[in-house]
Amino acid sequence: MAKSTDQKILSTLWSAGCGSHGGCGCEIFVKDGKVTRIEGDKNHPWNQGRLCAKGLAITQYIYHKDRVLYPLKRVGERGEGKWQRISWEEAYGTIETRLKDIRAKHGAESVIFCQGTGRDIGGPITFLMYAYGSPNWVQVGLAGHACYTPRLGAMAATLGPSGYCVADCSQFLEERYESKEWTPPKYIIIWAQNFTAGCHDGFYGHWIVDCMKRGTKLISIDPRSTWWTTRSEIHLQNRPGTDGATALGMLNVIINENLYDKKFVEKWCYGFEELRKRVQEYPPEKVEQITGVPAHLLRQAAKLYATSKPSAIQWGEPVDAMPAGSVVSQAITLLWCITGNVDNPGGNVIARNSHGVTTYPFSSAELSELYGVDLVKRLNEKRIGANDYPMIKGFRGWVQPDVLINQMETGKPYPVKGAWIQTSNIIGGQAADPRRHYNAMKKLDFIVCVDLFQTPTTMALADIFLPAVSIAEKESFRTWWQPLGVSVKAIDALGECKSDWEINLEMAKRLATTPIKYNNVRELIDSRLAAGNTNFEKLKAKGGWEFPPKGHPSRPYYRYEKGLLRKDGKPGFETPTGKCELYSKTFEEWGLDPLPYYEEPKESPIATPDLSKKYPFILTTGRRSPVFFHSELRMIPWLRELDPWPVAEINDKAAASLGIENNDWVYVENMHGKIKVKAKVTPTAPANVVTVPHGWWLPETDGKAPNFFSTWDHNVNNLTTMGNQGKSGFGGTNYRSGLCRLVKIQGGKE
Ligand SMILES: Nc1nc2c(c(=O)[nH]1)N[C@H]1C(S)=C(S)[C@@H](COP(=O)(O)OP(=O)(O)OC[C@H]3O[C@@H](n4cnc5c(=O)[nH]c(N)nc54)[C@H](O)[C@@H]3O)O[C@H]1N2
Ligand SMILES: Nc1nc2c(c(=O)[nH]1)N[C@H]1C(S)=C(S)[C@@H](COP(=O)(O)OP(=O)(O)OC[C@H]3O[C@@H](n4cnc5c(=O)[nH]c(N)nc54)[C@H](O)[C@@H]3O)O[C@H]1N2
Ligand SMILES: [Mo]
Numbered sequence: 001m002a003k004s005t006d007q008k009i010l011s012t013l014w015s016a017g018c019g020s021h022g023g024c025g026c027e028i029f030v031k032d033g034k035v036t037r038i039e040g041d042k043n044h045p046w047n048q049g050r051l052c053a054k055g056l057a058i059t060q061y062i063y064h065k066d067r068v069l070y071p072l073k074r075v076g077e078r079g080e081g082k083w084q085r086i087s088w089e090e091a092y093g094t095i096e097t098r099l100k101d102i103r104a105k106h107g108a109e110s111v112i113f114c115q116g117t118g119r120d121i122g123g124p125i126t127f128l129m130y131a132y133g134s135p136n137w138v139q140v141g142l143a144g145h146a147c148y149t150p151r152l153g154a155m156a157a158t159l160g161p162s163g164y165c166v167a168d169c170s171q172f173l174e175e176r177y178e179s180k181e182w183t184p185p186k187y188i189i190i191w192a193q194n195f196t197a198g199c200h201d202g203f204y205g206h207w208i209v210d211c212m213k214r215g216t217k218l219i220s221i222d223p224r225s226t227w228w229t230t231r232s233e234i235h236l237q238n239r240p241g242t243d244g245a246t247a248l249g250m251l252n253v254i255i256n257e258n259l260y261d262k263k264f265v266e267k268w269c270y271g272f273e274e275l276r277k278r279v280q281e282y283p284p285e286k287v288e289q290i291t292g293v294p295a296h297l298l299r300q301a302a303k304l305y306a307t308s309k310p311s312a313i314q315w316g317e318p319v320d321a322m323p324a325g326s327v328v329s330q331a332i333t334l335l336w337c338i339t340g341n342v343d344n345p346g347g348n349v350i351a352r353n354s355h356g357v358t359t360y361p362f363s364s365a366e367l368s369e370l371y372g373v374d375l376v377k378r379l380n381e382k383r384i385g386a387n388d389y390p391m392i393k394g395f396r397g398w399v400q401p402d403v404l405i406n407q408m409e410t411g412k413p414y415p416v417k418g419a420w421i422q423t424s425n426i427i428g429g430q431a432a433d434p435r436r437h438y439n440a441m442k443k444l445d446f447i448v449c450v451d452l453f454q455t456p457t458t459m460a461l462a463d464i465f466l467p468a469v470s471i472a473e474k475e476s477f478r479t480w481w482q483p484l485g486v487s488v489k490a491i492d493a494l495g496e497c498k499s500d501w502e503i504n505l506e507m508a509k510r511l512a513t514t515p516i517k518y519n520n521v522r523e524l525i526d527s528r529l530a531a532g533n534t535n536f537e538k539l540k541a542k543g544g545w546e547f548p549p550k551g552h553p554s555r556p557y558y559r560y561e562k563g564l565l566r567k568d569g570k571p572g573f574e575t576p577t578g579k580c581e582l583y584s585k586t587f588e589e590w591g592l593d594p595l596p597y598y599e600e601p602k603e604s605p606i607a608t609p610d611l612s613k614k615y616p617f618i619l620t621t622g623r624r625s626p627v628f629f630h631s632e633l634r635m636i637p638w639l640r641e642l643d644p645w646p647v648a649e650i651n652d653k654a655a656a657s658l659g660i661e662n663n664d665w666v667y668v669e670n671m672h673g674k675i676k677v678k679a680k681v682t683p684t685a686p687a688n689v690v691t692v693p694h695g696w697w698l699p700e701t702d703g704k705a706p707n708f709f710s711t712w713d714h715n716v717n718n719l720t721t722m723g724n725q726g727k728s729g730f731g732g733t734n735y736r737s738g739l740c741r742l743v744k745i746q747g748g749k750e
Contacts, residue, residue, distance in 0.1 A: 005031055006029040006030065006031045006036055007029070007030045007031070008027050008028070008029055008030075009027070009028045009029075009030060009488055009490040010025070010026070010027060010028075010041060010488065010540075010543045010544045011025075011026055011027075011028055011471070011472075011486070011487050011488040011490060011544055012024070012025060012026070012478050012485035012486060012487045012488075012544050012545065013025075013026045013038070013051075013055055013058075013471055013487075014119060014120045014471055014476070014478055014487060015119030015120050015121070015423065015471065016061075016119070016120075016423075016452055016468060016469070016470050016471055017054075017055075017058045017061045017062060017470040017471045017472065018052065018054040018055040018058055018061075018471070018629070019054055019119070019628070019629020019630065019632045019633065020052070020054060020055075020119070020198070020199055020629055021117070021118060021119075021198070021199050021200055021201050021202055021480075022046075022047070022052075022199040022202065022204070023046065023202060023478045023480060023485055024040060024041075024044065024046065024047040024050075024051060024052075024055060024199075025040065025041035025043070025044020025046065025047055025485070025543075025544060025545060026038050026039065026040060026041050026044075026051065026055065027039045027040075027041050028472055028488075028490040030490050030491055033491055033492060034063075034491065035058070035059055035062055035472050035490060035491055036059070037056075037059060038051065038055055038056065038058050038059070038472075039051060040055070041543070041544075043543060044543075044544075044545060045171075045173075045174055045175075045176050045483070045547075046171060046204065046483070047204065047206075048176075050204075050206060052198075052199070052626065053626060053627045053638070053639060053642065054627060054628070054629060054633060054639065056638075057627075057633075057636050057638045057639050058470070058471075058472070060636045060637060060638055060639075061470060061633070061636055062470045062472055062473075062491075062494070063494075064453075064635060064636070066453055066454070066635055066699065067452055067453060067467075067494065067495075067497075068451070068452065068453060068454060068465060068467045069467055069494055069495025069496060069497060070085045070086075070467060070495055070496050071085070071086050071087065071088055071090070071091035071464065071465065071466055071467060071496065072084065072085060072086065072462075072464070072465040072467075073086050073090070073091070073094070073463065073464050073465075074462060074463050074464070074465075078442050078460065078461065078463075078705075079442070079459065079460050079704065079705030079706075079708070080704060080705065081459060081703055081704035081705070083465070088496065088498070091464055091466060092506060092507065092510060094464060095448055095464060095507060095510075096507070096510040096511060098418070098445075098446045099111060099132065099418060099420075099446070099511060100511065102417045102418045102445065102446065103132070103133065105417075106414070106415060106417050107382075107414065108132055108133035108134045109133075109134055109135055109136055109382040109383075109384075109414065110134075110414060110415055110416055110417040110418065111132065111134050111136070111416075111417065111418040111419065111420065112134070112136040112137075112138055112140070112384075112399065112404070112416055112418070112419050112420070113125050113126075113128065113129040113132075113134060113136060113137050113138070113419075113420045113422075114138055114139070114140045114419055114420065114421045114422070114424050114426065115137070115138075115139060115422055115423050115424050116139060116423050116424030116425065116430055116630065117139070117147060117630065118148070118201070118480065119423055120359075120471075120476050120478070120487070120500065121422060121423040121500060122359055122360060123358075123359030123360040123501070123528075124360075124422070124500040124501050124503075124504040124505075125137065125420075125422055125423075125500075125504065126360045126361065126397075127360050127504055127505070127508060127524075128420070128504040128507055128508045128511075129420075130361075131507075131508035131511055131512035131513075131516060132508070132511045132512070133513060135378075135379035135380070135382045135383040135386075135397075136382075136383060136384055136399050136404075136416075137397055137398060137399060138384070138398060138399035138401055138404060139398070139401065139424065139430060140401060140404065140419075140421075140424065140426045140430065140431055140437065140441075141401055141405070141426055141430050141431020141432055141433070141434065141437050141717075141722070142401050142430055142431070142432075143401060143402055143432040143720070143721075143722050143723075143724060143725065143732070143733030143735065144320075144321070144325060144401070144402065144724065144725035144726060144729070144730055144731045144732045144733055145398055145400065145401060145729075145730050145731075146317070146320045146321040146325055146730070146731055146732060146733060146735060147317050147320055147321075148201060148317070148320060149320070149396060149398060149730055150319070150320040150325030150326040150328075150329050150726070150728075150730040150731040151315070151319060151320055151325075151326075151329040152164060152395075152396065153326045153329070153391060153395050153396070153728065153730055154326045154327070154329030154330040154333055155329070155333055156395060156586070157326075157330065157581070157584045157586040157587050157590075158330060158333045158334065158337065158575070158580060158581050158582075158584055159333070159337070159342070159350075159573050159575065159580055159581075160565060160566075160573040160574030160575045161365060161574055162350070162352065162553075162565045162566075162573075162574050163350055163565065163573055163574070163575075163580075164350065164351050164352070165333070165336065165342065165343070165348035165349060165350055165351065166201075166203055166314065166348065166349060166351045166481075167185065167188055167203070167208075167312035167313060167314035167348060167349075168182070168185065168310075168312055168344075168345060168346050168347055168348065168349035168556070169185075169207035169208060169210065169211050170182040170207075171203075171204075171207060171481070171482070172349060172351070172481070172482055172547075172554075172555060172556050173547075173555075173556070174483075174547040177210055177214060181345060181556070181557065182345050182346065183310060183345040183346040184211045184214040184215055184216050184346055185211060185216050185310055185311050185312040185346040185347065186215075186216065186217065186308035186309065186310060186311050186346070187216065187217050187218070187219055187233075187304055187305055187308050187311040187312075188208060188211065188216055188217075188218055188219075188311065188312050188313070188314055189218075189219045189220075189221065189301070189305060189311070189312070189313040189314070190208070190218060190219070190220045190221070190222070190228050190229075190232070190314055191220075191221045191243070191313055191314065191315040191316065191319065191332060192221060192222060192243065192315055192316040192317070192318035192319050193314055193315055193316030193317075194222070194226050194227075194228065194316070194623060194624060195208060195228065196226065196227045196228070196626060197623070197624035197625060197626045198624045198626065198629075200316060200317070201480075202351075202480050202481045203314065208228075208314070212231070217232075217233050218231055218232040218233060219232055219233060219234045219235075219236070219301050219304065219305065220232040220234070220235045220236070221235075221236045221238060221243065221246060222235070222236075222237070223237055223238060223239065223240050223620065223686050223689050224623070224649070224684055224685060224686065224689070224691060225237075225683075225684040226684070233304070234297060234300060234301045234304070236291075236293045236297060236298065236301055237292070237293065237686060238291040238292060238293045239290075239291055239292045239604075239618065240318070240601075240618050240620045240689060240736055240737040241322050241323065241600075241601035241604065241618075241736060241737030242290050242291040242292075242598075242600075242601075243291075243318070243319060243322060243328050243332075244322060244323075244324065244327060244328040244331055244596065244597070244598040244599060245282060245287045245290040245291050245598040246287065246291050246293060246298065247328065247331035247332045247334075247335060247596070248278075248279055248281075248282035248287065248331050248596060248597075248598055249282050249283070249284050249286075249287030249291075249293075249295075249298050249302070250298065250301065250302040250305070250335060251275070251279045251282070251331065251334060251335060251338070251596075252279040252280070252282045252283055252284065252287075253284060253298065253299050253302035253303065253306075254302050254303075254305075254306045254335070254338060254339065255275070255276050255279055255338065256279075256280075257303070259302070259303060259306035259307055259339075260306065260338040260339060260340075261309075261338065261339050261340030263340070264337075264338075264339075264340030264342070265337075265338055265340070268340075268342075268560065268572070268573075268579055268580055269337060269338065269579055269580045269581075269582050270575075270577040270579040270580065270581050270582060270583060270585075271581060271582040271583025271584075271594070271595075272338070272582055274582070274583040274594070274595060275334065275338075275582040275583060275595060278595040278596070278597070281597075282598065283295075284296075284298045284299055290598065290600075290606075305335070305339065306339050309339065309340070309341065309347075310341055310344050310345060310346030310347040311339070311341060311346070311347065312336070312341060312346065312347050312348050313332060313335060313336055313341075313348060315329075315332060317622075318620070318736045319332065320730075320731055321731065321732065321733065321735045321736040321737075322599075322601070322731060322732055322736065322737070323599040323600065323601050323602060323724070323726060323731065323732040323737075324597075324599045324726035324727065324728070324731055324732060325726055325730055325731020325732055326391070326592075326726060326728045326730045326731050327593070327596050327597060327599065327726065327727075327728075327731070328596075328731070329731075330584065330587070330596045331596035334582055334596065336348040337580040337582060338582065342560070342580065343556060343557055343558055343559055343560060344557060344558065345556070345557055349556050349557065350556065350559060350565070351481045352481070352553065352554040353479045353480065353481065353554060354479055354481065354482040354483055354484035354485075354532065354546075354547070354548055354554055355479070355484050355531065355532025355533070355534070355546075355548045355552065355554060356531050356532060356548075356552070356553065356554055357477075357479040357484055357528055357529055357531045357532040358479055358528070358531075359477065359478075359479055359480075359528065360528070361397075379397070380393045380394075382414075383397070383399060384399040384400060384403055384404050384407055384416075385399055385400025385402075385403035385404070385729060386400075388400065388403055388729065389403075389728060389729030389730075390589075390590035390591055390592075391590050391592070391728040391729055391730060392729045392730075394586075394589075394590060400725070400729045401722070402722045402723050402724075402725045402729075403729075404416070405433075405436060405437060405440060405722050408440040408441065408443075408444075409440050416444060417444060417445045417446070418444055418445055418446040418447065419441065419444055419446075419447045419448070419461070420447075420448050420450075421447065421448065421449045421450070421457065421458075421461070421462075422448075422449070422450040422451075422468075422500060422504075423450070423451070423468075423500070424457070425451075425455045425456065425457045425630065425631040425632075425695070426441070426457045426461075427455075427456040427457045427460050427461070427708065427711060427715075428455050428456035428457055428631045428695065428697045428708075428709070428711050428715060429630045429631030429694055429695030429696075429697075429715065429717070430630070430631075431717060432717050432720040432721055432722050432733050432734075432735065433672070433717065433718075433720060433721050433722050434456075434711070434715060434717050434718065435673075435712070435718065436722065438460055438461075441460075441461055442460065442461060444461075446463055447461045447462055447463050447464075448462065448463065448464045448465075448466065449461065449462035449464075449465050449466070450465075450466040450467075450468050450500065450503060451465070451467075451468060452467065452468050452469075452470065452497075453635065453699070454703055455631065455697070455709070456631075456697050456703075456708040456709050456711040456715075459703045459704065459705075459708055459709070460705065460708055466498070466503055467495065467496065467497040467498070468497060468498065468499065468500055468503070469493045469494070469497040469498060469499050470494075471487055472489075472490045472491055473489060473490075473491055473492070473493045473494065473497065473499070474487060474489055474493075474499035474500075474501070474502075475487065475488065475489050475499070475501070475521060475522065475525065475536065476499065476501060476525070477525050477528065477529060477536065477539075479528075482547055482548065482554065483545040483546050483547045483548075484529070484532055484534065484539065484545065484546050484547075484548070485539070485544055485545040486525075486536055486539045486540055486544055486545075487544075488540055488544060499521065501521045501524065501525070502521055505518060505520070505521055505524060522536060532548070534546065553565070560572055560573055566578070576589075581594075582595075583595055587728075590728070592727060592728055593727075599726070601732075601734070601737040601738075602724050602732075602734070603734055603737070603738050603739050604618070604737060604739070605618070608739070611671065611739055612739060614671075614741065615669075615670050615671070615739035615740050615741045616688070616739075616741060617654075617688055617689065617690040617739065617740050617741060617742065618688055618689045618690070618737060618738070618739065618740075619668070619670065619689075619690050619692065619719065619734070619737075619738040619739055619740040620689060620690070620691050620692075620735075620736045620737060620738075621691070621692045621693070621694050621716045621717070621719070621720065621735050621736065621738070622692075622693060622694040622695075622716070622735055622736070623649075623691050623693055624693070625643050625693055626643075627639040627642045627643050628643060628695070630694070630695045631694075631695030631696070631697060632695075634696070634697065634698065634699050635699040635700070645677070645678045646675070646676075646677040646678065646692070646693065646696035646714045646716075647677050647678050647679070647680040647692070647693065648666060648668050648677045648678075648679060648680065648690050648691070648692045648742065649680045649682055649684070649685045649690065649691040649692075650666075650679055650680065650681055650682070650685055650690055650742065651681075651682070651683065651685040651686060651687045651688075651689070652681050652682060652683050652685075653687060654685075654687050654688070655679060655681040658742055658744065659744060660679045660681065660742060660744050661679065661681065662679060662680065662681040663678050663679065664678070664679045664744055664745070665677070665678055665679075665744075665745040666678070666679050666742050666743060666744050666745060667742070667743040667745060668690065668692055668716070668719065668740050668741075668742060669719070669740060669741060669742075669743060670719050670738060670739050670740045670741070671739075672718070672719050672720065672721055673718035673719050674718070674719070675692075675713060675714055675715065675716055675718055675719065676713050676714060676745065677692060677696075677714065677716075679742075679744075690740055690742065692716045693716070694715070694716050694717060694735075695715070696711075696714040696715055696716070697709040697710055697711040697714060697715060698710040698714065719734075719738060719740060720733060720734050720735055720738060721733065721734060
């Protein structure tokens with residue numbers, strides 16, 4: 001229990017410290033200016049007092065001996081590990097000179113602004129990037145931008161930009177499960193997501209457990225057995241990467257057996273006949289050949305879902321990483337459209353930023369509103385990949401990462417000269433084919449990294465290292481779904497660390513071509529919160545969060561009936577036809593197939609049978625660890641104790657046939673490379689699938705070149721490649737469906 005002398009500060013947890021997509025309400029306890037511990041805030045409707053291991057271990061993170069506390073400049077060669085402490089003035093001054101110089105000689109577009117996954121970074125980094133004038137915002141090496149964006153794109157192309165849906169577990173209502181407006185889903189289909197490991201995209205697994213307590217039943221679609229699959233009525237154990245076929249097979253059953261919601265389809269959907277025709281190509285028996293899912297089970301799952309209303313689907317990142325991520329996502333989206341489970345209680349509810357506030361503009365639409373269409377047009381023309389892929393041009397403002405790596409290597413159509421890397425470990429976890437990225441990026445003229453720790457990326461690439469603060473040391477805000485929340489500064493920054501907002505505001509002032517109007521971070525934050533009729537102090541005084549008022553468009557349900565989705569205020573969806581587009585006019589406009597179809601992974605027993613003989617296992621990488629966030633936190637003792645080594649999950653019988661025992665060191669290898677991991681022998685793995693978590697490096701080993709904290713030995717991305725993106729530019733590499741073999745390392749256990 002808290003000692004009476006401990007001060008309690010209510011805040012919102014996000015990065016840095018716990019990693020996470022979460023935004024958990026928390027209580028930070030402080031004594032004599034130091035954080036003593038953190039607990040979940042029981043009054044916060046999203047996490048209701050719960051907190052994950054990463055959050056609970058945050059004191060070991062904040063006060064870790066390896067945290068970088070001062071700005072550093074590289075004094076040796078890149079990778080030599082020779083650093084010198086410098087002042088902020090010298091750091092800012094050097095960056096200003098170098099980046100202005102590059103802009104003058106090569107144009108602002110030759111500097112890329114690189115972030116990792118959605119933490120508290122999208123706002124600060126785009127703010128700085130647009131101030132500098134670059135259009136190149138990217139998750140470097142995230143092949144096919146295979147996280148979240150393919151799903152967002154598919155939903156936008158079907159339901160409009162205001163039509164992003166998630167399973168409804170009452171999360172958008174302050175009273176939660178007690179709310180009279182809400183009904184628990186009868187079924188939730190858990191599609192390629194493992195909530196016991198994380199809080200994906202602001203969605204918590206315990207919400208599903210809370211629904212289960214209120215009668216919700218589960219259907220799972222996952223090659224492995226997990227906590228969720230073992231509690232499901234039906235488990236469709238498909239071959240990794242074949243979910244497009246699974247979804248099309250389910251659409252086939254629902255349409256051909258007349259189980260769809262006729263009223264909803266008639267009134268609110270466009271293109272049903274075209275879809276009906278297309279799905280005839282995917283009868284369950286044919287789907288069984290592709291996926292390995294027995295046709296009768298697929299039929300049963302489709303029937304249960306379609307006839308038990310309301311029901312919801314909640315899906316994960318493997319969907320994005322399929323050959324045609326945006327197409328697989330489209331097929332799954334159509335399941336809730338034709339069953340009328342759109343923005344209804346207990347169905348797939350539309351998620352919108354709380355109070356209509358955004359941390360900073362992401363979509364072309366938002367950017368046009370703020371900076372005018374001309375600027376967006378210029379940005380779109382120069383954005384890397386925009387001329388190759390209309391969807392890159394027309395949606396969300398990201399660079400196409402597979403085109404980027406080519407461009408870094410060839411200098412065409414224009415050279416990349418500099419990189420601002422903030423909140424991403426490119427070499428150590430994010431990038432497919434990290435060696436290729438290392439070779440390309442080390443040739444850039446100037447690289448800034450903003451992080452809290454030295455990582456394989458900062459050691460290999462940084463010219464200047466700027467030290468960022470943890471979540472307890474900064475003021476920030478969160479608008480990713482609901483509620484609207486603020487992160488409150490509980491302690492002074494350690495050493496000379498600064499927040500990402502502070503760093504980027506200062507750099508923006510120095511680099512902007514038009515004056516920046518904010519004097520300090522608080523003014524900037526308040527200017528964003530103004531759209532929600534509130535400000536930082538008000539939210540802080542309320543305990544750190546607030547739900548939108550009744551009637552607000554960011555609050556459910558049935559917004560398409562009430563005219564709350566379209567800018568013109570008319571009922572319907574913000575799509576070209578005003579309806580849910582089963583036949584997507586937007587995809588058509590982008591030169592893509594308007595209807596979903598199945599595409600085989602590039603490396604698979606079917607696509608490459610010869611390779612498959614040599615590499616008999618299907619390799620799926622990156623299943624999440626509940627105690628780590630990607631490549632982060634390997635240095636935190638409590639967490640490392642729980643998940644000490646890189647592993648490969650191998651089926652028990654398959655392991656026995658190879659003479660591999662639990663905890664043996666094995667090589668996982670394929671035509672792209674090999675890594676060393678410990679065997680985790682388990683009956684939860686299917687016979688022909690090997691699962692390897694990503695992002696492994698050993699912070700306790702030598703950080704200098706060539707070792708870079710052992711990243712080449714343990715990072716599974718050494719077995720993955722770029723250049724497998726889907727036709728839209730989004731989706732697809734061998735992150736989740738590659739090939740491999742296992743070789744026992746003699747002398748075995750350590
Ligand atoms: N093989 C394989 N590779 C994958 C995946 C997979 O499934 N398989 N998943 C992919 C996916 S979906 C994603 S999203 C990417 C994620 O890739 P990244 O987001 O790059 O993930 P991290 O490895 O956690 O790197 C984050 C870095 O930012 C630092 N950091 C954390 N918080 C802050 C902060 O607030 N400020 C600053 N300045 N720094 C901070 C951390 O110390 C760490 O070095 O990885 C991808 N890589
Ligand atoms: N603790 C923690 N939480 C995290 C993260 C983290 O690193 N740590 N990362 C965050 C990020 S950026 C992301 S993108 C999300 C990702 O999180 P999720 O979307 O949940 O992804 P995973 O946990 O990798 O995989 C989910 C399940 O999909 C299964 N799967 C693998 N391949 C396939 C396939 O081809 N088809 C089907 N149907 N299933 C498949 C796996 O066996 C696994 O059980 O997690 C976020 N949350
Ligand atoms: Mo992700």
